[in-house]
Amino acid sequence: MADSRAQRKTVRLTLPVRDRDLDGLEIGTVVYLDGVIYTGREGVYKKVLEEGADLPEGLCELSNVNFHCSPAAAVEDDGSYTVGGVTATASFRFSKWMRAWLECSGARIIIGKGGMSIEDYRDILVPAGAIYLTTVGYGTGALLGRGIKAVRKVHWLEELGNAQAMWIFEVENFGPFIVESDLDGNSLFQQQGQLINANLEKLYEGLKAPALSRYGETDDRKDELI
Amino acid sequence: MIEYETIERAARQIMANAAIDIPPDYRQGIEDMSKWEKGELSCFVLQTMMDNWKAASADRRPMCADTGLPRYYVKIGNNAQLADGFIGLERALRSATAKATHDIPLRPNRVHPLWRTDHNNNVGINAPEIDWSFEPDADWIDITSVHKGGLFGTDYRMLFPGDGIDGIKRFFLDTLVSFGKRGLACQPAIVGIGLGGSKDITMVLGKQAACLRVVGDRNPDAKIAELELELKRMGNSIGMGAMGFVGNAMVADCHIEVGYTHTGGMPMSVHTFCLSSRRATVRIHADGSCEYRHDPQWFTPYMRRETVEWPTAEHSEKQSV
Structure with missing residues (x-):
């Protein structure tokens, strides 16, 4: 197939992102970011939402983009940081914290791997005016690493370790990402999944089921695991 | 005689090779697929991944920031001699993992399953895993580093x-x-x-x-x-x-x-x-020289032997007499 990168609609967003920037952003659009983003996953969510730790001062004004990620980064002896690559981690696991997190942080963009359920978009992200961007691949660690220009600060590094700490990054032309869910809660993964599901019955045709079944699992291949 | 320092140095090198450079066989496989893939979004992903591999090799940075679970596969020639024995080999591989994690850098992924303790070096209880195998009539050791999600x-x-x-x-x-x-x-x-x-x-x-x-x-x-x-x-x-x-x-x-x-x-x-299939192999010869490659050559005829004996050159000759 010819180069599909040039054919995709592509936008650059300046951060913190304004509500009107997200208006009309369609699923499937390729996005690059300029500004400040922060990482946050289970370690940070537990710290803030369950243990009641204060958000880092000024975080909400600085950035409204939460990346489900931990960087391949090292802390040097002089206290400086070396960042190699960054790659997303699967977001569906953080569903239970997202409503409270969006409320307290004011985040408008969630970046991660694999998206979240259509119900989470409808019930949590859409009411908060937030969209979901998926990373590509999912291993574009080097391309994303290139987009990180500086480490602004790292919070809870000692307590949570490199992988779970909150890293605040200055980024430039940071991407590519794909719009997975828009302000109306449409989902690219759901749309694509439905197209693929239509072929599944034919695929299994004539293959008899194994003698021993398994408990507690779906037999419907149209279902998702998340 | 194969020295401890040689093993540690070579293991650090294959950790970096695996993390940064996509193996050529897999790159070719994906290039070929991108030519026949008709799904426009899927094709966009393949082409972006190929860009990512180029960026990784050019910048000498990991192609994927999820280190996965870095581990080793070791094949030991039956006549290989290790200066510090098998314990020395294990220690060298654990030390190489810790050093490579800082130097490349790799994300420290390894934590205690219950307490989530992170040593920030990808070393811990039963980590990295080391699988062992053996090879007759050889005096080298092969070490393969794999980082798989x-x-x-x-x-x-x-x-x-x-x-x-x-x-x-x-x-x-x-x-x-x-x-x-x-x-x-x-x-x-x-x-x-x-x-x-x-x-x-x-x-x-x-x-x-x-x-x-x-x-x-x-x-x-x-x-x-x-x-x-x-x-x-x-x-x-x-x-x-x-x-x-x-x-x-x-x-x-x-x-x-x-x-x-x-x-x-x-x-x-x-x-x-996955799309960041990370593997790299080194053969350390008896004289301490190292050869780096992408094909682990793990499944030898000896590995797949069917019964008590196994096919060797000598064995085949005897049978034909």
Whole structure:
């Protein structure tokens, strides 16, 4: 197939992102970011939402983009940081914290791997005016690493370790990402999944089921695991 | 005599080679797939991944920031001599892991399963894993570093002889469809299948089939080789491509390894080695010289031996006399 990168609609967003920037952003659009983003996953969510730790001062004004990620980064002896690559981690696991997190942080963009359920978009992200961007691949660690220009600060590094700490990054032309869910809660993964599901019955045709079944699992291949 | 320092230095080098440079066989496999992939979004993903590999090699930075679970596969020549013995070899590999984690840098992924303790160096209780194998009539050691994702794309099932090839095909499809949705398996993947053995070995064989054989390699058993190709075709006809988008590029290759198993059972495992298939091998010779390569050459005729004896040059000569 010819180069599909040039054919995709592509936008650059300046951060913190304004509500009107997200208006009309369609699923499937390729996005690059300029500004400040922060990482946050289970370690940070537990710290803030369950243990009641204060958000880092000024975080909400600085950035409204939460990346489900931990960087391949090292802390040097002089206290400086070396960042190699960054790659997303699967977001569906953080569903239970997202409503409270969006409320307290004011985040408008969630970046991660694999998206979240259509119900989470409808019930949590859409009411908060937030969209979901998926990373590509999912291993574009080097391309994303290139987009990180500086480490602004790292919070809870000692307590949570490199992988779970909150890293605040200055980024430039940071991407590519794909719009997975828009302000109306449409989902690219759901749309694509439905197209693929239509072929599944034919695929299994004539293959008899194994003698021993398994408990507690779906037999419907149209279902998702998340 | 192979010295401790030689092993540690070589192991640090293969950690970096694996993390940064995509193996050429897998790169070619994905390049070929990107030419026939008709799914526009799936094709966009493949082309972006190829950009990512170029950026990684040019910048000498990891292609994927998820280190996965970095581990080693060691093959020891029966005549190899290690200055500090096997304990020294294990220590060198653990030390190399810690140093490479800081120097490359790699994300420290390894934590205690309950207390989530992170030493920030990818070393801990039973980590990194080291698999051992042996080779007759050799005085070298081969060390392979593999960094494979650790969360999705793997499954195990006890099938029975009556389930037959149908059972194998269904479980293969089940695993690819379920973990392929949303691209949790980071496909297109090298899919490894373990068949037989005891349950733990079923998992080990499938993992090794995925991570230690190159794209294009076929099992020496002609019928198994045929099944590998049939499953590959089947995987690429699901209608699903990269990231679970509409397309066909799902399986870069399919490798099957077998072990003799319980007469009543046919246990099966499926493993997917991802869009950042990270593996690199070094051979350390008796004189301490090192040769680096991408093909682990793990499954030797000795590894797949059928009975008490195994085929060697000498053995074959005796038989023909």
